Amino acid sequence: MKKGSLKIQETIMVMFVFIVIFFLVMIIFYRFTINSIKEEERNYKLERFNLMIEIIPNMPEFKCSELGKEIDCVDVLKLLGFKNLNNEYYNEMFKDKTIYFEEIYPEENGQECVSNYFNCGKFIIADNAEAGLRVSGPVVLYYANEDEYKIGKVVIQEEK
Amino acid sequence: MKKGQTEIIGLVIIMMLIVFIGLIALKFMSFGNNDDLKDTSLSIKANNLVNALTKVDIDGVSLKNNAVKCCNEGCNVNFEDEIKNIMNKSLEGDYSLIISEENGQECAKIGICNAGISSSKYFIRDEGDKFSINLLLCN
Numbered sequence A: 001m002k003k004g005s006l007k008i009q010e011t012i013m014v015m016f017v018f019i020v021i022f023f024l025v026m027i028i029f030y031r032f033t034i035n036s037i038k039e040e041e042r043n044y045k046l047e048r049f050n051l052m053i054e055i056i057p058n059m060p061e062f063k064c065s066e067l068g069k070e071i072d073c074v075d076v077l078k079l080l081g082f083k084n085l086n087n088e089y090y091n092e093m094f095k096d097k098t099i100y101f102e103e104i105y106p107e108e109n110g111q112e113c114v115s116n117y118f119n120c121g122k123f124i125i126a127d128n129a130e131a132g133l134r135v136s137g138p139v140v141l142y143y144a145n146e147d148e149y150k151i152g153k154v155v156i157q158e159e160k
Numbered sequence B: 001m002k003k004g005q006t007e008i009i010g011l012v013i014i015m016m017l018i019v020f021i022g023l024i025a026l027k028f029m030s031f032g033n034n035d036d037l038k039d040t041s042l043s044i045k046a047n048n049l050v051n052a053l054t055k056v057d058i059d060g061v062s063l064k065n066n067a068v069k070c071c072n073e074g075c076n077v078n079f080e081d082e083i084k085n086i087m088n089k090s091l092e093g094d095y096s097l098i099i100s101e102e103n104g105q106e107c108a109k110i111g112i113c114n115a116g117i118s119s120s121k122y123f124i125r126d127e128g129d130k131f132s133i134n135l136l137l138c139n
Helices: A003-050 A076-083 A088-093 B003-030 B034-055 B063-072 B077-090
Strands: A063-066 A069-075 A097-105 A122-127 A133-143 A148-158 B095-101 B106-111 B122-126 B129-137
Touching: A003 A133, A003 B003, A003 B034, A069 A076, A069 A148, A076 A122, A076 A133, A097 A133, A097 B077, A133 B034, A133 B077, A148 B034, A148 B077, B034 B063, B034 B077, B034 B129, B063 B077, B063 B095, B063 B106, B063 B122, B063 B129, B077 B095, B077 B106
Parallel strands: A069 A133
Antiparallel strands: A063 A069, A097 A122, A097 A148, A133 A148, B095 B106, B095 B129, B122 B129
């Protein structure tokens, strides 16, 4: 073999090794990037889910209001009204969620409220998730007929 | 192996090391925001619970009157028990409900959390005296 062709072969070998190493690094970088994007997506979904303890009680469908002015509480009469509303839009919105409001103070009563709020303390808005992510947070429940506030909590579950 | 090739391989190894170190640094930089998520959630809970406490009579007395009593005569035992009861039912972690005077001096502290996420201060005025209530939630 001539000296020139030997040099070319050596250069090709070096280039080959270099390219292999370069691709290995690229693959590792790609995997890191994909994993970090997936992690970001998981964090985003978790954040969005956790923020539902703020979003759900502030929906106009549930939030107290007086002459169009919003007040920081959840209107129990609206909860009862919503419960009996079978709307396709809300069914789709809460299709993979279980959402309920529960009275915890002054009394705790796990009995579900269906058509009125006497002798009960649990208002189920949606019941479509058996297990999965779960978050709960305190809310103020307003009983308009008695003009009375009680402490409650909203519990939200979502299928994974 | 010739000197030039050895140098090239050395250069490649150095480049790879730099890239690896960069990747590891990137990984640590991008996963550092999990605490923010928890803090936001705790902040929402703390503010909502203070809002709830201000609207409800505890042991038949408003939070304002209970807080004034805590600063002037000491807290009622029933009030403390009811607060603990409410906190235990609505929160998972440790908490502290702090009632302070205008100068920042604590009148009462219910709970064991010393450092955590705080709610906004809720101010109370009583015949010229000013008190504040805030809730501290630990992770």
